[in-house]
Amino acid sequence: MPQAASSLLDLIGSTPLVELTRIQPEGRRMYAKLEGQNPTGSIKDRVALAMVEAADLSPGAELLEPTSGNTGISLALVAKLKGLRLTCVMPANATPERRTLLELYGARIIESPGELGSNGAVQLAQEIVSRDERYTMLFQYANEANPRAHYDGTGSEIVADLPHVDALVAGLGTGGTLMGTGARLREAFPGVQVVAAEPLPGDPVMGLRSLEDGYVPPILDVSKLDRKLLVSNAEAAAAVHALVAREGLFAGVSAGAVVHVARRVAEELPEGAVVVCVLADGGWKYLSAPFWRGEEIDERTLWW
């Protein structure tokens, strides 16, 4: 029998793995790792805890992080329980659920221009940290504790749960999940394919003034990916609807992109193949998003 935990932080990780029997292609098995089961509801709890512990901060230290949501919420929980303060820099057009949650957890928020998207939040946070010494920026995009959390946690848990894996599919954000989990799985299953599902960026990125505003996270080494597949918003929305309709699994929109790619990869692999998908969070924080209400997503008006 499980024992009672003495802290929510002890409940981070060790997430369940479930077979997607109604979605997997015939003759192949797809397993979903349910990262929405972490204490704040996303995979970022692992990253936040690992980064804070690696930084060895004194109580009262002030963290500042550019985040569009999940990482901020995870850092807010970890900061609270470890006696630290947190300020999040986030695009002004982030969903109200995210903002409210951050404030409830006690984080302070600084808004960056919505039209500059997450790149704009990163730039503003870097400017603030460079002129104000009070702040420590853990910066998940460049922090080695991020992929290490997935090597030690996510990856090791999958290795313990399955005798063999042919492909790992995860969303491409900072690159932490793919780098860390991928490295651990390659040790255990040398032929495993590490596959990135890349959502087509939301429209705020249209505001990028130039290509030089672009950004490749330092922890992401694209050469360590076997494949990197773009997923349209419509494809991701269809998959996220299928997850809840067929499997009863209420997941976030990035999970839709991951499952869409995982199905494609599974179909291309030989019979008997095992594909693991990492579903980063649940659907709760996206209820205000138009795709849950069945609104048509017109890719062309956004991009082409």
Added chain:
Amino acid sequence: MSVVRVPPVLRLEAGGAREVKASGSTVRELLEDLAARVPALGERVYADGAIQSFVNVYVDGEDVRTRDGLDTPVRESSTVILLPAMAGGCASGC
């Protein structure tokens, strides 16, 4: 000829076009043809024999960097997508 989709950040260089056409049986040939047809766009994407670091090139939805790079085959029916590299996570907080 393959369709090349142009992201908003590069449309000025493409004379405002959302998509242009270019031909080639590999990504290298296609980008060289693109540079000849639309020089301003071509040089932002491809210079000194390499894809510029802040640009991702996708053939039929797959990043050519995880395929055969400039040697990745392109078919007449292929759609080529150009996108700026960007920090992860959906910018609007989804």
